[in-house]
Amino acid sequence: MARTNVTIKDVAREAAVSVATVSRALNGHENVAESVRKLVVETASRLRYQPHAAARSLSSRRTQTIGVVLPDLHGEFFSELIRGIDAVARAHRRHLLVSSYHGHPEEQGEALRAMRGRVDGLLVLSPYADRPGFLTDYLPQALPAVLINTYLPDSSYPVLSIDNFGGASAMVRHLAESGRRRIAFICGPQGNFDASERLRGYRSALAEHLPGAEAMELPGDFDESSGYEAGKRILAGRQRPDAVFAANDMMALGCLYAFNEAGVRIPGDIALAGFDDIPLARFVHPPLTTMRVNIAELGGLALGKLLVAIENEGVDDATSQTLVPELIVRESSTTSAGDAHNLRAGAPAPAIPSVS
Amino acid sequence: MARTNVTIKDVAREAAVSVATVSRALNGHENVAESVRKLVVETASRLRYQPHAAARSLSSRRTQTIGVVLPDLHGEFFSELIRGIDAVARAHRRHLLVSSYHGHPEEQGEALRAMRGRVDGLLVLSPYADRPGFLTDYLPQALPAVLINTYLPDSSYPVLSIDNFGGASAMVRHLAESGRRRIAFICGPQGNFDASERLRGYRSALAEHLPGAEAMELPGDFDESSGYEAGKRILAGRQRPDAVFAANDMMALGCLYAFNEAGVRIPGDIALAGFDDIPLARFVHPPLTTMRVNIAELGGLALGKLLVAIENEGVDDATSQTLVPELIVRESSTTSAGDAHNLRAGAPAPAIPSVS
DNA sequence: CTGAAAGCGCTTACAG
DNA sequence: CTGAAAGCGCTTACAG
Numbered sequence: 237m238a239r240t241n242v243t244i245k246d247v248a249r250e251a252a253v254s255v256a257t258v259s260r261a262l263n264g265h266e267n268v269a270e271s272v273r274k275l276v277v278e279t280a281s282r283l284r285y286q287p288h289a290a291a292r293s294l295s296s297r298r299t300q301t302i303g304v305v306l307p308d309l310h311g312e313f314f315s316e317l318i319r320g321i322d323a324v325a326r327a328h329r330r331h332l333l334v335s336s337y338h339g340h341p342e343e344q345g346e347a348l349r350a351m352r353g354r355v356d357g358l359l360v361l362s363p364y365a366d367r368p369g370f371l372t373d374y375l376p377q378a379l380p381a382v383l384i385n386t387y388l389p390d391s392s393y394p395v396l397s398i399d400n401f402g403g404a405s406a407m408v409r410h411l412a413e414s415g416r417r418r419i420a421f422i423c424g425p426q427g428n429f430d431a432s433e434r435l436r437g438y439r440s441a442l443a444e445h446l447p448g449a450e451a452m453e454l455p456g457d458f459d460e461s462s463g464y465e466a467g468k469r470i471l472a473g474r475q476r477p478d479a480v481f482a483a484n485d486m487m488a489l490g491c492l493y494a495f496n497e498a499g500v501r502i503p504g505d506i507a508l509a510g511f512d513d514i515p516l517a518r519f520v521h522p523p524l525t526t527m528r529v530n531i532a533e534l535g536g537l538a539l540g541k542l543l544v545a546i547e548n549e550g551v552d553d554a555t556s557q558t559l560v561p562e563l564i565v566r567e568s569s570t571t572s573a574g575d576a577h578n579l580r581a582g583a584p585a586p587a588i589p590s591v592s
Numbered sequence: 593m594a595r596t597n598v599t600i601k602d603v604a605r606e607a608a609v610s611v612a613t614v615s616r617a618l619n620g621h622e623n624v625a626e627s628v629r630k631l632v633v634e635t636a637s638r639l640r641y642q643p644h645a646a647a648r649s650l651s652s653r654r655t656q657t658i659g660v661v662l663p664d665l666h667g668e669f670f671s672e673l674i675r676g677i678d679a680v681a682r683a684h685r686r687h688l689l690v691s692s693y694h695g696h697p698e699e700q701g702e703a704l705r706a707m708r709g710r711v712d713g714l715l716v717l718s719p720y721a722d723r724p725g726f727l728t729d730y731l732p733q734a735l736p737a738v739l740i741n742t743y744l745p746d747s748s749y750p751v752l753s754i755d756n757f758g759g760a761s762a763m764v765r766h767l768a769e770s771g772r773r774r775i776a777f778i779c780g781p782q783g784n785f786d787a788s789e790r791l792r793g794y795r796s797a798l799a800e801h802l803p804g805a806e807a808m809e810l811p812g813d814f815d816e817s818s819g820y821e822a823g824k825r826i827l828a829g830r831q832r833p834d835a836v837f838a839a840n841d842m843m844a845l846g847c848l849y850a851f852n853e854a855g856v857r858i859p860g861d862i863a864l865a866g867f868d869d870i871p872l873a874r875f876v877h878p879p880l881t882t883m884r885v886n887i888a889e890l891g892g893l894a895l896g897k898l899l900v901a902i903e904n905e906g907v908d909d910a911t912s913q914t915l916v917p918e919l920i921v922r923e924s925s926t927t928s929a930g931d932a933h934n935l936r937a938g939a940p941a942p943a944i945p946s947v948s
Numbered sequence: 949c950t951g952a953a954a955g956c957g958c959t960t961a962c963a964g
Numbered sequence: 965c966t967g968a969a970a971g972c973g974c975t976t977a978c979a980g
Contacts, residue, residue: 243957243958244957253967254968255958255967257630257965259958259960260960267919268966269966270965286708287708288709288956288957289646289709289710290655290709290957291650291709291959292709292959293646294644294646294647294971294974295958295960296958296959296960301710309674310672310675312671315667315670315671318690319665322690326692332672333687334689334690335688336678338682350645352597353974354646354687374599438820515871516871516872595973600973609950611974612950612952612975613949616950616975616976619975621952623949624950628949644974646973648975650972651955653956709957935968
């Protein structure tokens with residue numbers, strides 16, 4: 237805490253007005269004589285007066301701060317999410333209080349409760365929030381919140397999530413339309429909502445676009461090594477698929493390694509696709525076809541929704557929203573090199589190939 | 593803001609004691625009868641009482657919050673830094689208020705000033721903080737702060753930074769000891785402190801370990817494409833170096849691409865090394881020798897230092913600290929594959945090679 | 949060990 | 965348009 241700091245009283249004394257007038261002048265209220273406002277503003281700036289945030293929060297009941305509660309502060313997903321949230325926060329002059337919890341539900345609960353008096357609203361990411369009553373138990377009542385990428389059947393909070401089902405369906409459709417007939421799927425971890433939605437999308441699109449084709453589902457856990465195992469298992473099987481769709485990019489890369497080790501040609505022998513569009517995806521050889529999830533946009537939209545909820549307090553709008561991922565076709569799923577194209581306009585792939 | 597929320601008064605009434613007693617009991621003060629404390633704690637938890645942070649901050653003059661002010665919330669560096677800071681913050685039950693500023697010094701200043709009343713101390717990253725008086729102008733007085741990776745000749749704040757000079761020297765020494773005699777250097781952007789320190793380390797170590805060898809310095813700007821250009825220029829030159837040390841990994845990768853394009857063998861013909869150990873470094877072919885900078889540790893140490901400063905207010909301890917990067921030897925700088933070894937104990941490189 | 953009261957630095961009806 | 969005063973929800977000397 238700043239110790240020797242100038243307060244509103246100092247400004248008032250110096251400008252020879254009351255603290256009420258200083259407050260009004262600085263906060264842009266209408267009812268202040270223009271000459272007085274000028275004097276106050278000038279005095280405040282001369283004294284380098286900065287309102288004390290806690291004091292202001294206590295009396296105005298607004299903190300101008302948004303709480304972001306995440307399970308983890310790790311890697312690409314987190315940093316993209318924060319980046320998107322930050323951009324919107326800055327545009328609206330809001331501060332960001334970030335909080336992470338690892339593991340224990342109680343710890344998560346504490347993280348949420350400790351937000352009281354610190355924030356005007358909450359952005360909560362809780363991928364495994366299947367525990368019923370968890371949020372309602374811990375979320376400070378009357379505190380607006382928006383959930384991100386969270387599965388909650390009948391939430392009283394708006395939820396912003398990725399359309400994993402639609403994305404996976406689109407990928408299967410792409411593979412089918414590229415002429416692939418036997419499409420295998422490497423699953424994500426059991427109990428993970430993203431994973432199960434992607435699996436659902438795979439099954440549904442398979443039934444729609446390749447009626448009669450049998451589903452080939454291999455276990456996985458989103459880690460690269462499980463993709464590698466799945467790849468080896470696929471090669472050991474009697475009947476090889478002509479396409480493999482992994483529930484995320486890391487597994488696709490592990491699978492790619494297994495295929496390369498065995499001399500299987502991609503996409504010649506087997507097409508390969510992932511999900512997420514991690515930075516690595518474009519750098520491996522061949523570059524990986526995948527579904528791009530715009531995490532930054534997800535974060536920005538979530539904060540936008542939250543800000544609206546904060547303005548319209550009382551009006552409960554729990555409408556959820558879904559972000560559709562984008563198909564990025566790269567070489568790993570095309571038959572000829574000329575086929576490869578990126579559906580997204582914009583920067584060309586960086587010139588770091590995986591040369592050998 | 594939570595609207596209808598239970599306050600300390602409610603707890604006091606319910607437990608039939610004064611608010612002062614509730615405050616003492618909940619804050620673990622000594623002078624409370626054990627039976628009373630029990631009653632209060634139980635009542636508070638029954639009512640789901642959560643102290644209002646702003647009110648507490650205002651009267652106790654402590655926010656339990658640390659401000660983190662960064663130029664950007666982008667990519668690996670940021671996310672690693674925050675991760676390291678967060679780990680320490682959690683261990684000490686501190687909250688994290690993050691703030692980014694883009695561009696304008698005034699905006700940076702505003703970000704700093706707005707921290708008054710919100711935080712107990714500040715972690716500031718300002719890589720180009722050559723503007724004199726900037727920090728002293730804007731940093732709320734009497735607010736402890738620790739600067740990260742910032743060049744400030746005679747700062748009154750402690751600075752925590754990467755030993756870029758030592759790291760670059762160590763790399764040149766490694767190359768020289770591996771038998772390389774003509775070591776070229778791809779520079780970073782002019783005016784960037786990290787870049788100029790690395791250049792200084794290159795020159796110094798060259799003079800020390802290869803006396804008489806002439807320095808070969810190529811321009812660069814930390815971007816991959818400038819590394820690519822430098823690589824082509826190197827190949828076009830009359831006398832080729834037998835090692836290239838790029839001031840960061842991105843440029844090393846661009847250079848690698850140029851070499852591969854030209855059929856130059858690495859490390860056979862030319863050894864290659866970078867700086868940073870970005871995730872990609874181990875995935876390219878051949879895997880890139882580099883200096884690992886432990887960003888998370890940097891962040892954690894900085895917060896540790898700040899917490900000490902907050903405790904010992906008044907005691908001005910502006911001692912700076914430097915983090916020594918670690919040499920990671922990979923295939924790009926070894927003559928035979930058997931030579932390759934990773935100096936760091938721990939996990940083996942992930943099995944995602946850049947196969948072709 | 950406990951309570952009454954002042955005070956932290958603001959904002960905001962309420963009068964005038 | 966302006967000021968005096970109450971109040972936001974806590975903590976902390978000060979008495980007892």
